[in-house]
Amino acid sequence: MIDTREIGHRAGSSRAYTRKAPAPADFGLDMIKVPEGEPVELDLLAESVVEGVLVSGTALAQLAGECVRCLDPVSEEIEIEVRELFAYPDSATDTSTDDDEVERVVNDLIDLEPVVRDAMLLSLPSAPVCSPDCQGLCSGCGVKWAELAPEHTHETIDPRWAALQERLGGTEEEK
Numbered sequence: 001m002i003d004t005r006e007i008g009h010r011a012g013s014s015r016a017y018t019r020k021a022p023a024p025a026d027f028g029l030d031m032i033k034v035p036e037g038e039p040v041e042l043d044l045l046a047e048s049v050v051e052g053v054l055v056s057g058t059a060l061a062q063l064a065g066e067c068v069r070c071l072d073p074v075s076e077e078i079e080i081e082v083r084e085l086f087a088y089p090d091s092a093t094d095t096s097t098d099d100d101e102v103e104r105v106v107n108d109l110i111d112l113e114p115v116v117r118d119a120m121l122l123s124l125p126s127a128p129v130c131s132p133d134c135q136g137l138c139s140g141c142g143v144k145w146a147e148l149a150p151e152h153t154h155e156t157i158d159p160r161w162a163a164l165q166e167r168l169g170g171t172e173e174e175k
Helices: 113-123 162-168
Strands: 014-022 039-048 052-066 073-087
Touching (some): 039 113, 052 113
Antiparallel strands (some): 014 039, 039 052, 052 073
């Protein structure tokens, strides 16, 4: 939260903020997220403008998740840009925008969490990988391809022929 009384309502005044805030529970996607309680570092500049307060800067957090190919743990740092106008009550934005188009200053306070969360969610990889060349898991045995020998294979029999193989007692190579 930023208290806009610290900045003043005079256009042109500004104040820099450096804060750490714990991440809430819903700060991510299924496969990757900012763990709950992990600090999100904010480096922001709040500038008073005619319509409200323009907040710009960066948010930095540590991500944790799983590789979508091999399910190994993934950990990386993410930094996002934040730039949002928080309109004063009874400003010109009340008549020119819908309620959900512009964030609002409420009781002289700015709630940064929804803005930072939305920007962070849009920047997260939807399919995180442990490395760009990760080969994933063998679909036959579930072992990581990186740990298997190059000649590793599984003989697959077309299910339509399985009954015939059982009746004749083996494969053509075995006879």
